[in-house]
Amino acid sequence: xxxxxxxxxxxxxxxxxxxxxxxxxxxxxxxxxxxxxxxxxxxxxxxxxxxxxxxxxxxxxxxxxxxxxxxxxxxxxxxxxxxxxxxxxxxxxxxxxxxxxxxxxxxxxxxxxxxxxxxxxxxxxxxxxxxxxxxxxxxxxxxxxxxxxxxxxxxxxxxxxxxxxxxxxxxxxxxxxxxxxxxxxxxxxxxxxxxxxxxxxxxxxxxxxxxxxxxxxxxxxxxxxxxxxxxxxxxxxxxxxxxxxxxxxxxxxxxxxxxxxxxxxxxxxxxxxxxxxxxxxxxxxxxxxxxxxxxxxxxxxxxxxxxxxxxxxxxxxxxxxxxxxxxxxxxxxxxxxxxxxxxxxxxxxxxxxxxxxxxxxxxxxxxxxxxxxxxxxxxxxxxxxxxxxxxxxxxxxxxxxxxxxxxxxxxxxxxxxxxxxxxxxxxxxxxxxxxxxxxxxxxxxxxxxxxxxxxxxxxxxxxxxxxxxxxxxxxxxxxxxxxxxxxxxxxxxxx
Amino acid sequence: xxxxxxxxxxxxxxxxxxxxxxxxxxxxxxxxxxxxxxxxxxxxxxxxxxxxxxxxxxxxxxxxxxxxxxxxxxxxxxxxxxxxxxxxxxxxxxxxxxxxxxxxxxxxxxxxxxxxxxxxxxxxxxxxxxxxxxxxxxxxx
Numbered sequence: 128x129x130x131x132x133x134x135x136x137x138x139x140x141x142x143x144x145x146x147x148x149x150x151x152x153x154x155x156x157x158x159x160x161x162x163x164x165x166x167x168x169x170x171x172x173x174x175x176x177x178x179x180x181x182x183x184x185x186x187x188x189x190x191x192x193x194x195x196x197x198x199x200x201x202x203x204x205x206x207x208x209x210x211x212x213x214x215x216x217x218x219x220x221x222x223x224x225x226x227x228x229x230x231x232x233x234x235x236x237x238x239x240x241x242x243x244x245x246x247x248x249x250x251x252x253x254x255x256x257x258x259x260x261x262x263x264x265x266x267x268x269x270x271x272x273x274x275x276x277x278x279x280x281x282x283x284x285x286x287x288x289x290x291x292x293x294x295x296x297x298x299x300x301x302x303x304x305x306x307x308x309x310x311x312x313x314x315x316x317x318x319x320x321x322x323x324x325x326x327x328x329x330x331x332x333x334x335x336x337x338x339x340x341x342x343x344x345x346x347x348x349x350x351x352x353x354x355x356x357x358x359x360x361x362x363x364x365x366x367x368x369x370x371x372x373x374x375x376x377x378x379x380x381x382x383x384x385x386x387x388x389x390x391x392x393x394x395x396x397x398x399x400x401x402x403x404x405x406x407x408x409x410x411x412x413x414x415x416x417x418x419x420x421x422x423x424x425x426x427x428x429x430x431x432x433x434x435x436x437x438x439x440x441x442x443x444x445x446x447x448x449x450x451x452x453x454x455x456x457x458x459x460x461x462x463x464x465x466x467x468x469x470x471x472x473x474x475x476x477x478x479x480x481x482x483x484x485x486x487x488x489x490x491x492x493x494x495x496x497x498x499x500x501x502x503x504x505x506x507x508x509x510x511x512x513x514x515x516x517x518x519x520x521x522x523x524x525x526x527x528x529x530x531x532x533x534x535x536x537x538x539x540x541x542x543x544x545x546x547x548x549x550x551x552x553x554x555x556x557x558x559x560x561x562x563x564x565x566x567x568x569x570x571x572x573x574x575x576x577x578x579x580x581x582x583x584x585x586x587x588x589x590x591x592x593x594x595x596x597x598x599x600x601x602x603x604x605x606x607x608x609x610x611x612x613x614x615x616x617x618x619x620x621x622x
Numbered sequence: 623x624x625x626x627x628x629x630x631x632x633x634x635x636x637x638x639x640x641x642x643x644x645x646x647x648x649x650x651x652x653x654x655x656x657x658x659x660x661x662x663x664x665x666x667x668x669x670x671x672x673x674x675x676x677x678x679x680x681x682x683x684x685x686x687x688x689x690x691x692x693x694x695x696x697x698x699x700x701x702x703x704x705x706x707x708x709x710x711x712x713x714x715x716x717x718x719x720x721x722x723x724x725x726x727x728x729x730x731x732x733x734x735x736x737x738x739x740x741x742x743x744x745x746x747x748x749x750x751x752x753x754x755x756x757x758x759x760x761x762x763x
Contacts, residue, residue, distance in 0.1 A: 256736075261627040271627035274690055278736035324740035326682040327729035329690040333740045390675045528665055 140166040171251040173199040187222035213243035235298035247286040278330035304351035313342040344370030362451045369444035393534035402439035408534040414510040419501040426516040440601025443468025456554040462547040471541040471590040472602045488526040495521035541590035546578040567621040628691030693734040715754040
């Protein structure tokens with residue numbers, strides 16, 4: 128049993144003088160013009176009481192209950208108390224069954240099951256709409272304040288996360304080989320989310336509780352010493368993670384919500400019944416055989432009016448591998464990972480196409496051309512192959528105004544195989560150090576992000592580098608420093 | 623302190639120093655303005671390619687900047703705020719008239735309510751014009 132009180136009082140005040148008259152004399156009086164100052168204050172408090180109760184039977188079966196009640200100052204009164212329970216069961220198989228004790232092959236086995244509920248608090252002061260000084264004010268002697276662009280739901284409440292987890296740990300051959308597996312199912316409901324309301328409501332964001340997300344995943348880890356001959360040792364660890372989050376519900380009467388959009392032609396969405404985050408973009412109209420339908424007058428391809436779901440931006444699975452080779456004082460450590468099954472938006476190609484630097488824009492040698500494999504709809508449902516109608520403006524405007532506006536051209540496979548880290552270390556032999564006060568000296572080389580393999584269609588960027596914050600994962604390759612490789616040397620000395 | 627910011631926003635919607643504003647559109651459509659040869663900055667204007675991303679600022683900024691500020695003034699209570707409410711009504715009428723001029727049917731009766739109505743309905747253009755005139759016949763002198 129216990130209790131906690133968490134209280135934060137913060138005050139941040141700044142005072143600045145601009146255009147110093149005497150260089151190097153850092154004092155408020157040395158500035159010209161008016162002083163600039165800001166003060167930020169916040170107070171946040173929460174209280175909690177908790178209890179924890181464990182039952183054990185014969186050292187192999189354990190049952191654990193715990194509960195906790197919290198009160199927070201960051202939600203409205205009457206809506207700010209919440210209880211979160213958890214229950215867990217664990218069973219050590221190798222201790223429970225007599226025949227498995229001291230077994231040569233299976234050295235340990237444990238199964239666990241648990242369910243827990245937690246709630247997420249809001250940040251301080253988020254339940255109140257606020258005013259702030261407007262840009263450009265004070266103007267002359269007049270001050271000006273503007274109401275925040277975020278409207279806040281008066282009934283904003285906590286976000287609930289419920290997790291069920293099943294786990295299995297196995298050790299073989301005196302733990303030389305081990306396997307960890309876990310499966311989980313997480314349901315997150317009433318997410319505190321900044322949604323996009325109609326602009327006509329006089330706000331650009333509406334903070335409210337919406338939706339339900341369900342995340343399922345499987346994690347497998349396998350490791351052990353593959354080879355041990357004399358001083359030579361090879362350890363390998365492999366882990367496999369697959370996870371998928373599906374949107375179960377958003378809001379009454381709503382089947383999708385934009386998390387981040389680029390001018391309405393593409394964006395990251397939450398779509399009911401689809402994996403989250405979902406990439407959507409405008410796509411070409413195609414006939415039943417998949418050929419592009421073009422306008423019989425302009426020769427330009429037609430696009431669908433609604434954006435299409437083009438895949439999720441989080442990988443289906445991630446396989447990680449790390450190996451250590453060691454021989455006497457030397458060791459070589461490498462980490463690899465492979466991610467697949469997701470897409471990303473190549474915003475760099477988009478911009479380069481618009482400025483005429485993209486590969487597609489020179490594919491027809493900057494001439495008007497007939498789009499290969501395209502058709503014309505002569506009467507409803509009848510498609511005839513287009514052999515002579517050329518696009519207009521192949522020199523420039525076709526690429527900047529037509530091709531560049533079909534944003535599905537820039538949604539690419541985000542699969543990547545990467546060598547994340549390579550480290551080579553050498554530990555000096557102990558006998559060299561016996562006459563010195565040093566205990567251990569290790570020198571090493573370390574390289575990060577050394578190798579990346581990408582699919583051929585992804586010409587532009589490492590898909591892992593993202594432009595956007597929060598949940599809008601998947602728009603990348605622009606507005607940030609390019610991915611870097613790094614090399615370093617290390618020296619580690621222990622006394 | 624809310625009013626001057628609203629007026630700044632009004633000016634910005636008509637002719638701001640960034641982006642595409644009402645003044646630029648008007649001059650372009652009247653052929654007072656043109657674009658230099660070899661530039662492709664105003665292609666949508668000259669092709670009359672009016673899409674949901676065509677001058678969104680006129681719609682979005684009217685509601686989320688200027689009208690937002692005037693709505694605060696319009697909701698003030700008490701005799702001492704009569705003048706502010708009057709200014710607010712005039713400015714709201716001005717913006718809604720512009721919006722109807724540009725778009726026809728726009729959100730009006732359920733607009734500007736923020737968290738109370740995140741998805742206001744669109745009202746008939748004619749009704750809005752008529753209601754604007756009514757709103758300007760001030761209930762106080």
